[in-house]
Amino acid sequence: MVMQLLSHSKKNAKGKTYTYYSIAEPYWEDNKNKKRNLFYLGSLTPSQAQQIRNILKATQSEDTFTATFEDLLFENHYRYLDIAFLNHLWDQEWKGLSSIFPSPEETSNTRQKEISTADIAKLLTFYRCLDPGSYLSAVEWFETTTCNLLLDLWRQYTVGKKHHYLSTNH
Secondary structure (H helix, E strand, O other), X not given: OOOEEEXXXXXXXXXXXXXXXXXXXXXXXXXXXXXXXXXXXXXXOHHHHHHHHHHHHHHOOOOOOOOXXXXXXXXXXXXXXXXXXXXXXXHHHOOHHHHOOOOXXXXXXXXXXXXXXHHHHHHHHHHHHHOOOXXXXXXXXXXXXXXXXXXXXXXXXXXXXXXXXXXXXX
């Protein structure tokens, strides 16, 4: 059902104009366009009238949906900005830190792990900076962050390995 906000003006005996509003729906009768008043709203401020026009316009669009505040709450919150900042510092300001550790290519013949030592050092440094705790709790902490996206670990350790690292317990 298409609805519109209609404004009605009346002048009193002294010449003052009063405007009141109603919500109406259009219909055709005898090949004429007519309007049926559904709700009388009375006097509105220009801001209130515009808000009602916006609401009516939104309800007539199939792309519009409504949500409550409870609908917008997330169950999982992932740390992002502080991780991104430390990642920037590590990669741009402290460039020499990763070079302390052997590259994956240097240890590929003897290495039995999927994550390089430099990446482990980076993650543990981030963990100690942001949420100090035990080494064992670092794994749980890692799962509450966006480290895997920012450090590009997902692409690095799943391409061609059929998700081996992520599917096994380490």
